[in-house]
Amino acid sequence: MTGPDRRPVSTAYHARIEDLRGGLAAADVDRLLLYGNNWHADFLRYASDFSIVEGQGLALFERDGRVTLLLDDPAEAERARAETLHEVVSTRDLIGMAKGLLHRGGHGPVAAAPYHLLPHGLVRHAEQLRLSDGGALIEPLLMGKRAEEHVHVRRAAAFADRGYELFRAAARPGRKDYELIAEVERFFRSEGVTENFMIIGVGGREVRGMAPPSGKVLKKGDLVTTELTPCVEGYYAQICRTLVVGRPSDLQLKSFGVFQEALDAGLKAVRADVTAADVAKAENDVFRRYGLGQYVTSEYTRVRGHGLGLFPDQKPQLLEDVDVPLTANMTIIVHPNTYHPDVGYLVLGDTIIVTADGHETLSTIPRSLMSS
Amino acid sequence: MRRGLMGWSETDLPAAVLRERLSLLQAELAKAGLGGLVLYTNLARPAAVSFVTGFTPYWSEGLLLVPASGEPVFATALSKRVSAWIRSVMPIGAIENTPRPAAAIARRLAEANIRKIGVLELDLLPAAQAALLTGNDGAITLEDATALFRGVRLRADPAELRLVRRADDLARDCLQSFDRTDNARRIVADIEARARLAGAEEVLVGVNPDLARSNAFFRCDRLDALGATFAIRLSLALKGNWVRRTITLSRDLARQGALAAADAAFERALASAPTALSTLRKAFPAKIMSWSVEACVGSYPLEVVACSGGTPAFSGTLPIGIVWAQAEIDETPWYGAGPVIGEVMEIRNANH
Numbered sequence: 001m002t003g004p005d006r007r008p009v010s011t012a013y014h015a016r017i018e019d020l021r022g023g024l025a026a027a028d029v030d031r032l033l034l035y036g037n038n039w040h041a042d043f044l045r046y047a048s049d050f051s052i053v054e055g056q057g058l059a060l061f062e063r064d065g066r067v068t069l070l071l072d073d074p075a076e077a078e079r080a081r082a083e084t085l086h087e088v089v090s091t092r093d094l095i096g097m098a099k100g101l102l103h104r105g106g107h108g109p110v111a112a113a114p115y116h117l118l119p120h121g122l123v124r125h126a127e128q129l130r131l132s133d134g135g136a137l138i139e140p141l142l143m144g145k146r147a148e149e150h151v152h153v154r155r156a157a158a159f160a161d162r163g164y165e166l167f168r169a170a171a172r173p174g175r176k177d178y179e180l181i182a183e184v185e186r187f188f189r190s191e192g193v194t195e196n197f198m199i200i201g202v203g204g205r206e207v208r209g210m211a212p213p214s215g216k217v218l219k220k221g222d223l224v225t226t227e228l229t230p231c232v233e234g235y236y237a238q239i240c241r242t243l244v245v246g247r248p249s250d251l252q253l254k255s256f257g258v259f260q261e262a263l264d265a266g267l268k269a270v271r272a273d274v275t276a277a278d279v280a281k282a283e284n285d286v287f288r289r290y291g292l293g294q295y296v297t298s299e300y301t302r303v304r305g306h307g308l309g310l311f312p313d314q315k316p317q318l319l320e321d322v323d324v325p326l327t328a329n330m331t332i333i334v335h336p337n338t339y340h341p342d343v344g345y346l347v348l349g350d351t352i353i354v355t356a357d358g359h360e361t362l363s364t365i366p367r368s369l370m371s372s
Numbered sequence: 373m374r375r376g377l378m379g380w381s382e383t384d385l386p387a388a389v390l391r392e393r394l395s396l397l398q399a400e401l402a403k404a405g406l407g408g409l410v411l412y413t414n415l416a417r418p419a420a421v422s423f424v425t426g427f428t429p430y431w432s433e434g435l436l437l438v439p440a441s442g443e444p445v446f447a448t449a450l451s452k453r454v455s456a457w458i459r460s461v462m463p464i465g466a467i468e469n470t471p472r473p474a475a476a477i478a479r480r481l482a483e484a485n486i487r488k489i490g491v492l493e494l495d496l497l498p499a500a501q502a503a504l505l506t507g508n509d510g511a512i513t514l515e516d517a518t519a520l521f522r523g524v525r526l527r528a529d530p531a532e533l534r535l536v537r538r539a540d541d542l543a544r545d546c547l548q549s550f551d552r553t554d555n556a557r558r559i560v561a562d563i564e565a566r567a568r569l570a571g572a573e574e575v576l577v578g579v580n581p582d583l584a585r586s587n588a589f590f591r592c593d594r595l596d597a598l599g600a601t602f603a604i605r606l607s608l609a610l611k612g613n614w615v616r617r618t619i620t621l622s623r624d625l626a627r628q629g630a631l632a633a634a635d636a637a638f639e640r641a642l643a644s645a646p647t648a649l650s651t652l653r654k655a656f657p658a659k660i661m662s663w664s665v666e667a668c669v670g671s672y673p674l675e676v677v678a679c680s681g682g683t684p685a686f687s688g689t690l691p692i693g694i695v696w697a698q699a700e701i702d703e704t705p706w707y708g709a710g711p712v713i714g715e716v717m718e719i720r721n722a723n724h
Contacts, residue, residue, distance in 0.1 A: 121494075
């Protein structure tokens with residue numbers, strides 16, 4: 001076989017590698033070991049530009065920019081050989097192969113991340129392998145974004161908008177929840193969008209959150225919530241919207257007004273140097289003003305937004321106890337999603353880029369309670 | 373990220389079947405003198421927990437404790453507000469939503485005075501979970517129980533066979549129903565949508581767009597035009613049960629007869645289980661260049677358990693296996709993959 005389908009290395013990957021090499025030099029570490037699977041593909045993708053679909057993998061990134069990829073699924077290894085210039089090893093014995101690779105590479109310290117997900121079979125030999133937690137080295141790079149990375153987040157946000165329009169058009173009485181998602185996925189694959197994180201809620205006051213589709217049939221008056229998160233070149237952008245099958249009731253419109261106000265408040269609070277907690281508090285204060293304070297606790301909601309990038313649920317999580325400062329160029333979503341006791345679970349959220357004095361919104365879909 | 377239809381039904385997967393799987397595991401635990409078995413689950417490795425409980429996570433991770441006696445406990449980092457959803461798709465076992473699932477399991481083990489447990493694929497357990505699982509003072513001993521689990525897992529019951537057959541019927545339908553004149557992305561999109569509209573839980577479509585250029589199967593972002601001869605690899609899950617099929621197609625009319633003959637010979641070999649592999653080697657109309665068998669024997673939905681020229685990972689009989697083969701027909705590669713379901717395929721002398 002000749003001529004594998006390798007594309008030119010993306011400018012975003014070039015930028016990441018430059019930053020990673022700088023990070024390793026600053027930390028005086030020669031090698032970085034990164035773990036990945038289809039759930040947490042971000043660390044491995046950052047250093048290798050390869051997105052893992054099946055099985056598990058490790059990438060050894062060296063300060064000179066060389067990457068060795070160890071993959072335990074042979075078809076994934078074949079794809080990695082065709083898509084990247086890295087040395088790729090297909091192995092059923094991921095741990096044994098990684099140990100051999102680390103031993104051969106010298107006796108210097110090896111930073112590893114995400115350390116909590118690294119296989120036990122490696123970490124229990126951490127001392128011998130000179131492994132230590134490299135999270136502090138790479139996590140700030142994952143959270144912050146270069147302009148080269150924004151290009152892909154912007155494209156993902158545009159796909160999120162187009163995907164939502166399709167979703168809305170498909171949401172008709174009599175259709176099943178998973179059929180709506182199938183239509184969106186058809187569009188994404190035809191446009192070259194490989195991944196999408198998406199959950200859905202259908203119904204009324206009995207609905208307490210979103211989950212994968214369960215076969216619910218849409219009927220007039222149902223609230224249909226979704227969080228739609230397409231991925232372009234590994235980068236995710238998200239949109240959260242709520243629609244009503246048919247015309248919204250006055251109560252639904254009034255309840256949704258609280259979420260519009262909360263999103264506005266959250267977005268107004270965003271700028272470089274405020275903390276994640278400041279944004280969450282601005283959102284939650286709106287609910288508290290309306291006597292809905294209990295619905296912004298962990299009993300009813302998870303986070304009030306989060307980072308976006310190579311992972312669809314990246315740090316920082318927007319919560320009142322997270323004091324991570326926002327920095328210019330971070331990409332995040334602000335979403336005051338939670339349960340409203342009068343009508344059920346409601347969602348509303350936009351992907352933004354944090355700027356020195358505010359933010360740039362990437363989503364273009366109106367922030368209203370829509371009709372299907 | 374799972375976003376297809378996820379739901380449990382008594383018709384598809386009776387609770388009694390799950391109870392039977394549980395009691396088989398518990399009998400093995402008692403024989404081995406283990407107080408319990410811990411199974412890890414996430415998107416990439418959901419199969420073991422799915423086998424025992426019917427549950428597959430759409431996101432995040434969790435641990436299932438199967439005690440030597442009594443009800444299993446599923447501890448998961450999925451937040452409390454999705455607990456009702458978990459209950460709706462997991463008919464057996466208690467649920468504990470916690471940011472530290474292994475700590476919750478360790479607490480329960482300590483309360484039950486259990487000091488030694490088995491862990492499926494212990495070395496692959498995420499480090500943070502392993503550290504917490506041993507308890508505060510390291511009082512709980514972890515032992516690899518991969519062989520123990522595999523002994524139970526390799527007995528397919530009628531419910532599993534029915535679901536895998538349904539998944540395979542759907543996969544075959546999806547691979548017969550697209551427009552072969554379309555571009556590669558449209559083909560991927562149509563196959564995936566058809567599977568999802570029919571209720572597939574997960575769908576992965578890879579295309580090798582030109583067999584004269586590469587061995588790799590790409591995702592839609594790397595696809596555009598198709599070459600004269602191309603191949604499609606469809607992996608599909610229905611309620612936690614996975615199948616894979618690969619087909620080779622040509623737009624060159626002169627090649628289509630040879631490909632059809634190869635496909636027919638491949639299907640005959642699959643149907644000849646338990647001797648599918650030897651039939652394939654003996655009766656295929658071209659030289660088989662390489663082959664592999666994938667099966668679900670642990671936490672991976674499918675993993676290679678035997679392959680040509682590889683290290684034999686498995687020897688014995690498989691109730692369900694996916695046979696993959698690569699041949700060369702008229703100097704162009706041919707790929708085929710499909711399942712052997714319920715015929716007890718023999719895997720011997722894997723190092724061919």
